[in-house]
Amino acid sequence: MKEPLIFEYSLPGRRGPTHAPDTMDAMDGLPADALRDELSGLPEVSELQTVRHFTRLSQQNFSIDTHFYPLGSCTMKYNPRVCNRVAMMPSFINRHPLGPEEHGQGFLHCMFELQDMLKAVTGMTEISLTPMAGAQGEFAGVAMIRAYHLARGDTERRQIIVPDAAHGTNPATATMCGCEVVEIPTMADGDVDIEALRGVLGPQTAGIMLTNPSTLGVFERKIETIAALVHEAGGLLYYDGANLNAILGRALPGDMGFDVIHINLHKTFSTPHGGGGPGSGVVGVNERLQPYLPVPIVGRREIKHGNDQYIWLTGKERPQSIGRLSAFMGNAGILLRAWVYMRLLGARGMLRVSEYATLNANYLMARLVQAGFQAAYPERRASHEFIISLKDIARETSVNTMDFAKALLDRGFHAPTTYFPMLVPECLLIEPTETETMQELDAFVDAMVEIRDLALRDPEEVKKAPLSTPVRRLDDVRAARQLDLAWPGR
């Protein structure tokens, strides 16, 4: 059933009264030019209409809470409910961000521990929790690289090297930080082309941004050589944490030679993901970049014969910091959820995350290959995700990757990532994560086989998919060519 826009429920004059006691005084005395001439254009609906509208929309969602969601390059794993429960305890959510440090010692203690645990699983020297999302974490990371070079008077280092398999955010980040992007190719086996890297390194090199394992779903085996070459040329190494789930606690980016890392807590540490956030793009650095970390950071002051005291370290203690990234210290509620998750799992649990994430990916890849699907890197072991190419089926039957993706929806599976990375034609990037059962993985293989059989028998039938979703196949070309994004009003 199609759900109308909330504006279409609107009737002039209808109101939804607030049910909380009104403790605010009326705002009198505002200057005339600050007052509205007309209503804001919000929908005029009742509380019950609003509840029903958004409940119905939520029921139409394909989400990790309702369906298998194997979206590659974007770890979509289950968020344990207990993380929400603990993070929503009144003593946490009623803490005022401007309250004095001594009134928030419990919260600060948790954040200090979170910094420590993240140091342990990444091998970095210090962590700042403040970036509000992955994009801001990336920005902070490259801004620190720039600050490092500038502080040394090394003003000509403006080039950031990015492999062609990288997330699109990497070149975007480098550009936003005033750097120039240099792309290098990937070899047929999925590793970075070392000769091409050598060719672009020089006194203009600010650094390289790498995702390891890469978005091709394979571990970069030459990482030590890459680190040595880039450092030799005077550049720094940036680790994009998108795929940290694969190596959690087993291989530390700090040991690989990375100088700075951003971590998507909403991917690896099981805080809510998607729908625009709130996210968290925590950054970690080694000693080289420590002075430039964004503030505030939680510090600990040792007190004799008493409890240690947790304090905010700000620009006062860190004069070389790249500064603040938000009004306070990041998405506090999200950071708390990550803290609960890590405390629940403990150090051994962290290892089991990467163990099962990679086991599930390799099992699923092996089953799909057994069923006749074509792995993009068949000779490589998958990390936590892998790519299959539907190129041959598409040529044979005209049923392409997008048709498979839509047909999967009808069978109760969110589509994996489609057509990314762009190096591999007609590809699906599949990441099952550690939180799925073997039965679920088997059911996914069955669905893929069923779609392929149907494609061979009756390709037009597959192209009709999806049949069972609230809306059928959308005209995304028309939507992009004729932008229509605002409610025109009545």
Add this chain to the structure above:
Amino acid sequence: MNGIPENLRYSENHEWVREEDDGTVVIGVTDHAQQALGELVFVELPESGQDIPEGDAFAVVESVKAASDVYAPLGGKVLAVNEALADAPELINSSPYEDGWLVRLQPAAPTQAEQLMDSGAYQQMLAESGA
């Protein structure tokens, strides 16, 4: 795939170059490129008069799948851009070698186009890459 025009030159990045009698060249993307991109929704072109070095990204073509840079198969000064693409980027899909052209250049050096592939070599490259 059929119909790779024989009168054009081709780059490894799937651009085509047409040499005109007056010494200018016209550049576009190949049928293979438009098929791989899918239906185009937006095209960003350079300004007339701009100098483009060989190998530089001079245009962006965006489809519902992805945005891709278009690299200059040869360097030169932009004499004209295909204004029709602003309202009808789909011309690249429907007519990649004719109505969907991107830019007209005055080449920086006269014989640059000869270093590019001819239609036979391009066809062979596509065949080898399994396209």
